Amino acid sequence: MTPGLMERLWSAPGTKVMLIAHGRSPVRDSSLLLVDAASIDPTRTPVYLGHTTVAGAGPAGSEPAGTDVVLLMLKEPSNQWEGDESVRWIGLREAATELPARDAALFVEAAAIANWHATHTHCPRCGTPTDVESGGWVRRCPVDNSEHFPRTDPAIIATVIDENDRLLLGSSAQWSNKRFSTLAGFVEPGESLEAAVIREIAEESGVRVHSPRYLGSQPWPFPASLMLGFTARAHSAEAVPDGVEISDLRWFTRQELTEAVGSGEVVIASGASIARSLIEHWYGGPIAEPAGPQP
Numbered sequence: 001m002t003p004g005l006m007e008r009l010w011s012a013p014g015t016k017v018m019l020i021a022h023g024r025s026p027v028r029d030s031s032l033l034l035v036d037a038a039s040i041d042p043t044r045t046p047v048y049l050g051h052t053t054v055a056g057a058g059p060a061g062s063e064p065a066g067t068d069v070v071l072l073m074l075k076e077p078s079n080q081w082e083g084d085e086s087v088r089w090i091g092l093r094e095a096a097t098e099l100p101a102r103d104a105a106l107f108v109e110a111a112a113i114a115n116w117h118a119t120h121t122h123c124p125r126c127g128t129p130t131d132v133e134s135g136g137w138v139r140r141c142p143v144d145n146s147e148h149f150p151r152t153d154p155a156i157i158a159t160v161i162d163e164n165d166r167l168l169l170g171s172s173a174q175w176s177n178k179r180f181s182t183l184a185g186f187v188e189p190g191e192s193l194e195a196a197v198i199r200e201i202a203e204e205s206g207v208r209v210h211s212p213r214y215l216g217s218q219p220w221p222f223p224a225s226l227m228l229g230f231t232a233r234a235h236s237a238e239a240v241p242d243g244v245e246i247s248d249l250r251w252f253t254r255q256e257l258t259e260a261v262g263s264g265e266v267v268i269a270s271g272a273s274i275a276r277s278l279i280e281h282w283y284g285g286p287i288a289e290p291a292g293p294q295p
């Protein structure tokens with residue numbers, strides 16, 4: 001990163017600042033509330049999030065494509081909009097469903113890097129507090145000079161399909177018993193993504209799968225995951241929940257899933273999630289849900 005970049009960004013008139021505190025940021029009228037850098041006292045370490053490639057949904061001309069955005073991590077939400085009913089501080093889950101694509105993407109990036117800074121304040125080699133460098137994307141130990149970079153933890157999430165083209169969904173022991181989703185789990189050190197799919201499915205359901213095929217990914221910074229979506233074929237349909245992470249397993253034909261979701265008997269992941277995309281990839285299109293709030 002260019003030396004002096006942060007100073008230049010901070011004094012440039014077009015630079016916008018995103019605020020985050022405890023994983024929440026201010027929004028106004030369903031778009032991210034970015035403030036002018038000039039109105040902020042840069043007492044805390046800022047992180048350069050980059051420049052936008054599309055315009056924001058805010059007031060016309062205020063956030064054109066190419067706007068530089070800097071993240072400021074606050075200890076507590078700022079009270080500067082107290083009394084302004086149009087401003088709310090929201091978290092990542094709401095951001096993913098409520099904000100336009102540019103803002104949702106900024107939010108995911110901001111939440112991920114803020115999580116990393118919050119949990120990596122000291123050198124893992126010697127315990128010394130680290131310094132922030134490179135626009136907030138490196139932390140360096142002043143004693144042993146080691147550099148530390150933001151980490152991402154890969155996790156796989158997969159549809160499992162049997163020889164009759166049925167889909168396997170599981171219900172987590174921690175969820176309402178109506179909620180069913182694709183199986184998922186973290187990739188272990190030294191493991192390929194394909195091996196992780198085969199192992200996780202076997203552990204959670206007893207089903208042995210083959211031919212895992214990559215379909216797409218979604219960053220999931222709770223706190224630092226990257227969900228890698230797969231589809232795999234089952235050798236057999238005999239499924240047994242592990243009883244720890246998964247409490248129930250069901251095979252669905254498309255007709256059965258249509259009816260179960262339509263009647264509210266089964267609730268599947270929301271439209272903003274990779275789980276929903278994977279399920280609809282198998283289904284062949286959007287799945288209709290009953291009107292009204294979901295449990």
Ligand SMILES: [Zn+2]
Pocket residue numbers: 123124125126127128141142143144145146
């Ligand atoms: Zn150190």
